[in-house]
Amino acid sequence: MSSLRAKIQDVFNEPACEHNRDKDAKARKEGCSKPLTPGAAAGGCAFDGAKIVLQPITDVAHLVHGPLACEGNSWDNRGAASSGPTLWRTSFTTDLTELNVVMGQGERKLFKAIREIKEAYGPPAIFVYPTCVTALIGDDIEAVCKRAAEKFGLTVVPVNAPGFVGSKNLGNKLAAEALLDHVIGTAEPDDAGPYDINILGEFNLSGEFWLVKPLLDRLGIRVRACIPGDARYFDIASAHRARAAMMVCSTALINLARKMEQRWDIPFFEGSFYGITDTSEALRQISQLLVTKGADPEILGRTEALIADKEAIAWKKLAAYRPRLEGKRVLLNTGGVKSWSVVHALMEIGIEIVGTSVKKSTVRDKERIKQILKDDNHMFEQMTPRELYAMLSEHKADIMLSGGRTQFIALKAKTPWLDINQERQHPYAGYDGMVELVRQIDLAIHNPIWRQVREPAPWDCQPEVREELPRTKSETATLHAVQEFAGTTADDFGEC
Template sequence: MLTDRLAPVFDEPGCATNRAKTDAQRKAGCKPKGPAPGAAAGGCAFDGAKISLQPIVDAAHIVHGPIACEGNNWDNRHSASSGSDLYRRGLTTDLTELDVIQGSEKKLWKAIRQAIEKFDPPAVFVYQTCVPALTGDDIRAVCAAATERHGRPVIPVEAPGFVGTKNLGNRLAGETLLEHVIGTREPETTTPTDICLIAEFNIVGDLWQITPLFEALGIRLLSCISGDARYNEVTYAHRARASMVVCSQAMVNVGRKLQERWGIPYFEGSFNGVRATSEALRTFARLLVEQGAPADLIDRTEALIAEKEAEVRRRFEPFRETLAGKKVLLYTGGNKSWAVVSTLQDMGMEVIGTSVRKSTNHGKDRARDLLGEEQKLLGAVPNAEMYRILREGEADIMLSGGRSQFVALNARRPWLDTNQERHHPYAGYEGFLVLAERLALTLDAPVWDLVNGHAPWEEGYTP
């Protein structure tokens, strides 16, 4: 039963909030507020599961549901690939009213067969949506039969939108990998420095800013879940020597269960900013040495960090004057709630507030330590209040996702995208410099003087 599989996800021992509950509260589960009716994009469990698994680039991803489910979800996260583009194909069973009446398991069976015959993927993920879940389609049985028939994994992703929020869908995707994928194959070789990244989705190439650092240290990225991943690489994530959960709100359950089942130590970290990147590299080096890697890895890591931080300081100088002292309103979620704070502070900017509405307790504690004031940790900020903060000059710029951009633009204040819709990578040392450049260009854009000055027909206008 789907409800039986949901209960363990609600009761997550790796979550500090759950650990603080009483036994009765823990047994009851999280019971998160469900998505609002009509929230077609970005709000449901299906969406969370799809964006978590779709970056496995060589697999076929079939959405079993009405075409709008795939249409509203397609390409809303810019996860980049260094190879196959199969993951970008919008594959769906396109259920109609007739399918609701007569059932759609046969249609799903034919869709799986067509995807395998046309694309020959190593695996197929089948995403259950609200309609077939309500009508009772047994996608587990269909996927099991298709696996036997076609000789390759056909994996059911049971995360219909009505069961909860996008974050719940992220964790259900992690449970899917743990149940059907991770541990099903063995790598050809292993090394003492094999690592796994969890909840790193290679947004516009973020991962590629980090992999050169690993290569310089002789650390092998054995498996990434799931940015720029190949299916086979995910299957042997259980042979990593250490793992890092990049967005703990999304997949802390994967990190915890890798540790419980295979003894792989994990930590929560980030590659946003100089300090966070250096800390992540140090932690990886320490964990790997504890697991048997050469002891000089720690010294080599410190040498690389010193070299990269010195280079960043030198290349950052052209932006320092523009950015120093500028006030920022940060309205984002997950690990970015604290990691981007660290990044902006490294640039000499002042964060007047950061949203922690999607952060774990660990993330809130990190943000609190960085900002030093409880009142700077924000929940959901109404658009009217956000507009007032910007219009009255309490913040010089807002960093957020695309949904909030029009508040800033209506207030005629600079805005920069920090979420998945962006077009530039901000991870690692190189990403820090890219973000600094984008901030400087945005703040210095001549449009702000024009839109906040006098119109040609007003008194005081000067051409």
């Protein structure tokens, strides 16, 4: 537990974070992540954050040491995709019970579970995640993992991020520390080259990275390791031989990028693959970093040629949507890198941003939003469901882009909604992803269902009062006979 305490302290004191660097020594140690309120895990705990970062490593076994519910609540919490191995889709847990806790059987049960996984699946590595229960009862996870590694001849990685130590974001960083301590640098590739890069903080949600990798392939750039999206254990173990790195989500893995630069001299930059301009700029910066590390400068010319070709195709496709979407108003209720990258992407085709959430954004993210929007009046730290509903019901936005938790606010306000978070079904990265994002927004806004749901319900319609001419006795008798036959009265007639 003392080593975990030291690791947390080190993560909070992050010199690569500009905001953290400006604090005094006392404030720096407190970090940016607020500790969880006991019993409240809204937004995720540290254990959940560690699983988010490591579970997309597809060919290793992820073993949760704790009660069954911990694995059930954290499995499949992201829409990451794999192009090959499926072992990461199998749930492994020691299923600790009250009896195991009372009898002190936790460590023995963990060792047995590691042995069973080794015999049944033979993975290159097993990642072990302690939970609140096993951390509180004092199970020595590191000792068990070390003994199991020696006994079974495979890598067993302890991921010290029990839920009670802090927020999901802290768990992201503790997972990165586990990779640095036990995985990265443990294998030497036999094909290292001057065009090898790492992509950090890319989760391959809905297969997004598969829209970007072909662009790099055309430039002859090889992704040594994409951490964690669609990753393989050996790729991460040999990631220290890359020449440059791109950081996609600094909120999650900035400590990983900084320490890899310190230990192995791998320079990095933070960029985005959302939007045409940002994708092009990311490709340029990757090529420039490789040139500074010894790659042939001719790659710069090939990069510009590729960008010109892809941008021309993308803009031609987007031209069909501009007349339908120009001037439409979008409310973004997301965070992190999407709070500025998606803003920039949408503004490129003339969509107006009426607001964007910056709750999970870094100081640098917020500065980028100010530069893009020219002011900070459209930034909100947190908007309550009541405020979101009021904004949408007053028609201040034509569509809301957010995660699944706020979709029902938009639906209640009879406003189109599109999933932009990890549960989404469509990839939005790269040039083709930008076209897909705009297509989905167009489909959502112009869906005829919204015109129908906004019409008054039949029971809200008032009968039309019409002035009638006096009827003769025969006409009145005929009308009464018809009404009696149909079982209706005069009050039943009328239109909305």
